[in-house]
Amino acid sequence: xxxxxxxxxxxxxxxxxxxxxxxxxxxxxxxxxxxxxxxxxxxxxxxxxxxxxxxxxxxxxxxxxxxxxxxxxxxxxxxxxxxxxxxxxxxxxxxxxxxxxxxxxxxxxxxxxxxxxxxxxxxxxxxxxxxxxxxxxxxxxxxxxxxxxxxxxxxxxxxxxxxxxxxxxxxxxxxxxxxxxxxxxxxxxxxxxxxxxxxxxxxxxxxxxxxxxxxxxxxxxxxxxxxxxxxxxxxxxxxxxxxxxxxxxxxxxxxxxxxxxxxxxxxxxxxxxxxxxxxxxxxxxxxxxxxxxxxxxxxxxxxxxxxxxxxxxxxxxxxxxxxxxxxxxxxxxxxxxx
Numbered sequence: 613x614x615x616x617x618x619x620x621x622x623x624x625x626x627x628x629x630x631x632x633x634x635x636x637x638x639x640x641x642x643x644x645x646x647x648x649x650x651x652x653x654x655x656x657x658x659x660x661x662x663x664x665x666x667x668x669x670x671x672x673x674x675x676x677x678x679x680x681x682x683x684x685x686x687x688x689x690x691x692x693x694x695x696x697x698x699x700x701x702x703x704x705x706x707x708x709x710x711x712x713x714x715x716x717x718x719x720x721x722x723x724x725x726x727x728x729x730x731x732x733x734x735x736x737x738x739x740x741x742x743x744x745x746x747x748x749x750x751x752x753x754x755x756x757x758x759x760x761x762x763x764x765x766x767x768x769x770x771x772x773x774x775x776x777x778x779x780x781x782x783x784x785x786x787x788x789x790x791x792x793x794x795x796x797x798x799x800x801x802x803x804x805x806x807x808x809x810x811x812x813x814x815x816x817x818x819x820x821x822x823x824x825x826x827x828x829x830x831x832x833x834x835x836x837x838x839x840x841x842x843x844x845x846x847x848x849x850x851x852x853x854x855x856x857x858x859x860x861x862x863x864x865x866x867x868x869x870x871x872x873x874x875x876x877x878x879x880x881x882x883x884x885x886x887x888x889x890x891x892x893x894x895x896x897x898x899x900x901x902x903x904x905x906x907x908x909x910x911x912x913x914x915x916x917x918x919x920x921x922x923x924x925x926x927x928x929x930x931x932x933x934x935x936x937x938x939x940x941x942x943x944x945x946x947x948x949x950x
Contacts, residue, residue, distance in 0.1 A: 627665035628689035634671040652697030673703040696914035699779030725891035743882040747809040778804035813900035828940035834873040
């Protein structure tokens with residue numbers, strides 16, 4: 613598959629929907645007979661009804677070398693951009709923006725909006741939302757250690773802090789550090805790094821709860837509440853910690869059964885303000901609840917995965933989030949759902 617080709621899927625005629633995928637890197641997804649690089653993309657297209665016709669366009673980082681002519685986008689009413697990580701895929705996003713220049717239809721998650729959703733930019737966007745704690749973030753390009761030391765001193769970030777490479781997700785950190793020297797020693801000189809203030813979010817029972825909510829158009833859909841005895845909470849908490857604790861399973865089930873996740877009116881208003889400030893048409897947000905009852909932002913971006921669901925009958929209730937999400941994405945792309 614070359615970088616400019618539009619592949620017809622589920623239909624031999626041009627449908628109104630075009631999906632755009634691609635990556636600056638080389639991880640692959642099989643969506644047809646050939647693999648497509650999609651690292652740093654959204655899985656939201658998997659919620660589209662399997663009978664919905666669409667076309668698929670693969671944009672590469674070298675798109676204009678491979679396909680110097682612009683594709684004909686006139687048949688399409690809506691473009692769904694699935695290239696969603698501004699740190700992993702800046703070249704592809706720039707190419708997608710160029711390809712879509714002059715397109716008269718609807719563009720969902722415009723590439724210029726996606727480029728505004730790095731961790732540091734989101735922290736600035738959401739700073740000041742009532743009832744939302746937004747830890748301060750420092751972004752540093754590859755730098756010598758003395759420069760890192762000086763930048764941390766100027767930033768006045770409160771320790772402890774989390775250090776990660778830009779563009780990493782799923783609880784992937786270089787480490788949590790208590791001093792500037794520890795950060796300097798761990799800093800790698802190649803690539804951009806993100807340093808974030810760590811805010812403790814242990815509940816009164818000493819456990820850590822991480823919530824995930826999706827904003828799809830105007831809809832708010834809670835996806836999970838994971839619980840762990842460690843602060844770095846991610847998907848493995850289900851099997852490693854929650855599965856043997858029926859009271860935690862019941863707690864999550866109650867939360868997902870409630871349209872607002874069981875949150876107070878003030879916290880729902882905070883989520884609505886996040887929705888208003890973020891420039892995206894769809895995205896996910898991971899958060900905790902701090903000791904003072906405020907929401908604590910972990911991250912908000914469109915690269916957050918909705919699927920898959922764990923194949924364990926203990927957690928079948930989580931699947932109830934799929935149907936409203938499917939309705940929401942079909943409403944967003946203005947297509948019916950069966």
